[in-house]
Amino acid sequence: MAPGGPPSSAPALELRGLEKTYRGGRAALLGVDLQVAPGELVGLLGPNGAGKTTLTKIACGLVHPTGGTVLVDGHPVGTAAARRATGYLAELFRFPDWLTADEVLALHQRLAGSSGGSEERRGRLRDVGLADSGDLRVGAMSKGMQQRLGIAQALLGAPRIVLLDEPTSALDPVGRAIVRELLTALRDRGVGVLLSSHLLGEVERVCDRVAIVVDGRVVADDRPSVLTRAAGVELETDRGVRIVEGAGRDDAPALVAAAVADGERVYGVRVRRSTLEDVYREAVGGATDGGVQRR
């Protein structure tokens, strides 16, 4: 797959002190700092209304911030260079029903200033598992196919950062696996990805870093393995299953030995870690989220 130009040392995306108050509305972002390095896959989580879409739209130049700065591959957002370096898939998008997949991509090639021609279009359709659907009209596509076409569109040209707002919400498990492979390929090519999603399992599987936004602020930003933590050791014996709170990996052999010495038959031992979902629920506290899904 072609996205990704010559390597650059600048962050793929850099947000500093980002603020946004919509006219007549309440503040949507209250000083957000966030970086996406080249080749880094960052997941953006948060309850409905937390500010994820606002942040993503500011990063691609569609919404003006009321404070702070945005650099895309080192270029101020809104400049031609920043636009060329950005691929974007909106949360709620709709392509004209009467266009074919190939025509949608040709239109977006013109918008992105890409000279990749039919070869690029075929490549992007192949990337998203739509190799045989170039002549299919949007109106005849399932929601999942349209979403994959949307992702193909975001990869046209040579983006250094790809901003995806809920890109897998309509996808079945096979479609999600295709997108996971695609994201991994983007990482390998040094393209940064900011992936906004409510699908915590997907984010945990694929992202290098996770930022959690609550009420316009980033309340957690780290690798999933750092955000999650030890959550005891589970022992399964002939007396049942029990969790030894506070115990970690190093305690497992002694726990098994003690159980055996006590006459128990040990069938299993598992070192537990909290999941990203646990971390998320802790971070958002009481903020309700009708949209959160495990997978």
Ligand SMILES: Nc1ncnc2c1ncn2[C@@H]1O[C@H](COP(=O)(O)OP(=O)(O)OP(=O)(O)O)[C@@H](O)[C@H]1O
């Ligand atoms: N165009 C707008 N005018 C006024 N207020 C807006 C506008 N767009 C968003 N908001 C408000 O800004 C806040 C953040 O909304 P945003 O859509 O960025 O959240 P989100 O985290 O993407 O939510 P969701 O998960 O539901 O997509 C909300 O309070 C929302 O009502």
